[in-house]
Amino acid sequence: MNTSVNTQVNRSETARRPAGADYALLPAVDIIEDQTGITLTADVPGVSKDNLNVRVEGGHLLIDAGISISVPDDLNVLHAEVRGGSYHRSFALSSELDTAAVEASLKDGVLTIRVPRTDRAKPRRIEVRS
Amino acid sequence: MNEYNRFPTDVFGELSRLQRHIDEVFRGPGPARDIRATTRTFPAINVGATADAVEIIALAPGVDPKKIDISIERGILTIAGERPQAEQDDHLNVYAQERFSGAFRRVVGLPDDIDPDRVEARYTDGCLRVTIKKLESSKPRAITIQ
Numbered sequence: 001m002n003t004s005v006n007t008q009v010n011r012s013e014t015a016r017r018p019a020g021a022d023y024a025l026l027p028a029v030d031i032i033e034d035q036t037g038i039t040l041t042a043d044v045p046g047v048s049k050d051n052l053n054v055r056v057e058g059g060h061l062l063i064d065a066g067i068s069i070s071v072p073d074d075l076n077v078l079h080a081e082v083r084g085g086s087y088h089r090s091f092a093l094s095s096e097l098d099t100a101a102v103e104a105s106l107k108d109g110v111l112t113i114r115v116p117r118t119d120r121a122k123p124r125r126i127e128v129r130s
Numbered sequence: 131m132n133e134y135n136r137f138p139t140d141v142f143g144e145l146s147r148l149q150r151h152i153d154e155v156f157r158g159p160g161p162a163r164d165i166r167a168t169t170r171t172f173p174a175i176n177v178g179a180t181a182d183a184v185e186i187i188a189l190a191p192g193v194d195p196k197k198i199d200i201s202i203e204r205g206i207l208t209i210a211g212e213r214p215q216a217e218q219d220d221h222l223n224v225y226a227q228e229r230f231s232g233a234f235r236r237v238v239g240l241p242d243d244i245d246p247d248r249v250e251a252r253y254t255d256g257c258l259r260v261t262i263k264k265l266e267s268s269k270p271r272a273i274t275i276q
Contacts (some may be wrong), residue, residue: 069257109191
């Protein structure tokens with residue numbers, strides 16, 4: 001079964017850059033669609049449940065997460081492949097997705113978001129009467 | 131709130147990150163052209179030092195900590211493991227697949243003054259933190275003038 005163009009989750013914004021040393025990283029994501037909805041998986045290492053904010057706003061799914069990794073106070077950085085204080089990413093949701101039923105879970109720095117389709121958008125078989 | 135911000139943000143770091151991203155995009159499928167061409171590194175590693183220890187922080191989300199293999203041999207720290215691929219039964223469309231999956235191995239050269247017998251590793255929120263104490267003899271100390 002093929003999905004129409006408007007069921008796609010459009011990748012829209014790139015990481016925003018607030019003033020100062022703190023800036024947002026773009027988390028890597030997997031987006032997979034099945035019969036009943038879309039599952040989005042994002043890598044957000046260093047994020048605890050308290051610093052995570054997932055919301056739907058104006059047809060967009062927004063992920064905002066603050067990184068907090070405990071390191072000693074006198075740490076002197078020698079080599080850093082990742083710099084940044086937070087993750088931010090947003091995705092446009094199309095109208096047949098049920099934004100009221102979005103579910104999110106976080107485990108070991110992996111955020112999983114399930115966006116189901118509305119019931120009327122789920123595929124169903126039409127009986128042909130003879 | 132955020133101690134992590136102390137990792138400095140400098141323009142060269144940004145450029146190298148951009149370069150890696152460009153390499154990744156234009157490399158395309160198939161083997162890398164250059165034998166030394168780096169693929170996307172997983173896990174990303176930050177290294178720092180305090181007066182009495184070396185701290186290595188590996189951002190390895192979604193990995194079973196029991197299956198991470200950490201070893202120190204001749205001054206080289208190796209972090210190895212595997213991140214399983216997500217289950218993909220009956221999916222219809224994959225719109226994005228940016229996350230790393232498969233086996234990984236990263237090595238970090240350690241300074242000479244570390245004590246390989248005093249190592250601690252913790253895994254929280256997808257971050258592996260390895261603390262290696264420095265040898266007592268190498269700790270900074272004030273020398274009194276006689």
